[in-house]
Amino acid sequence: MDWLERMNRALEYIEDNLETEIDYKKIAQAATCSEYHFPRMFSALSGISLSEYIRRRRLTLAAFELQKSNIRILDLAIKYGYDSADSFSRAFQKTLGLKPSDARNKGTQLKAFPKISFQISIKGDTEMEYRIEDLDFELRIIGTGKPVKTSKAFKTIPTLWNNAKKDGYMQRLIDMSWENPKCTLESLLGVCGKEAAIMDEEFTYFMGIRYDGDVPSNMECITISHSTWAVIPNIVEAWKRLYSDWLPTSGYELANFPCIECYYPPKHKPRHELWVPVVPK
Incomplete structure (x- = not known):
């Protein structure tokens, strides 16, 4: 493969x-x-x-x-x-x-960690939930972007959301969101760069919501025109299993649009999902 x-x-x-x-x-x-x-x-x-x-x-x-x-x-x-x-x-x-x-001593017992090679193995004992969503409209997202060094993204992004909660930005987004629900993509959104394959040393993590009203003066607007999305619950687990379990056998490949982390309102199950832009192979 x-x-x-x-x-x-x-x-x-x-x-x-x-x-x-x-x-x-x-x-x-x-x-x-x-x-x-x-x-x-x-x-x-x-x-x-x-x-x-x-x-x-x-x-x-x-x-x-x-x-x-x-x-x-x-x-x-x-x-x-x-x-x-x-x-x-x-x-x-x-x-x-x-x-x-x-x-250096002769006869000393040492550990050796051999080179890894990836091969096909038979797995499937743990099920993986997902669904395919087709959006027939353009996603219009308002919010603010933060520069993130690609190599430090795993630590930086949770910190950005924690800061947004402390300074009131998250609550402001919540107050503006979910007014006119248009699809299941109604949540706090973290848009990861400009495309699923982030090749640069730094990318913009855009924290916002889907919104059709006027753009506030201190916010920006981005639009995403893509129809087919693979939606996988539990963002942390989704990132872990996207490449190893789902993508290789799904019949899809990544599209040239950003992945979106979705954090839903209270009582929503699941609490969060990863939306992955895909196209059929």
Whole structure:
């Protein structure tokens, strides 16, 4: 399958650059994916974070070198991206369970974290709810956009909503929303960039609501003209399973429109959903 080939290309890039600086944007490009979405997809498929995988692979190679050469620990630290021998030693001991100096001893038992490769496996013991929504109108969303560094989006976006709650912006959106319901997409909305595949180092996270009235002076308006959406409940779980479970076998692929995080009003079930723009393959 094409998505497996792309994921394995990304892993080859990582493997080829363990001894040099790794560009996270190039990893995502190798997978023909966005820098924003790739870490989610990798974590969902592998069970560990991308940064932790790279750390484990580098320290595994470092352990091999300690046993077969007389390289200085400082030189080894610099080679694998650490600023000092102390920071390297701490990471080495935390990950492999012993000090780098002890790894030189013959007969010492070491841990090795092998290279990951993605293959097709038979799964399906956990069901995944979703539905397809077709919108026959243009989405007109008002709100404000916030710049988000792609590599830090997972931490930044929840903070943006927390701040919006504290400063009253969220309540202002709530007061304006749900006045003239037009579809099930009536909620607080987080529009992720300009398209589902975010390839830039920074994107705009647009926090707003669907609204047909006049645009307030301190807000902006964006429009999204796309009809077919895959809607998956539970935003956190949806991001985890979108690439690993749903997209590969769905018969759809991502459209060139942004994904939308939807946070519904009280008593709505589910509490939130991820709307993913799709087109048939």
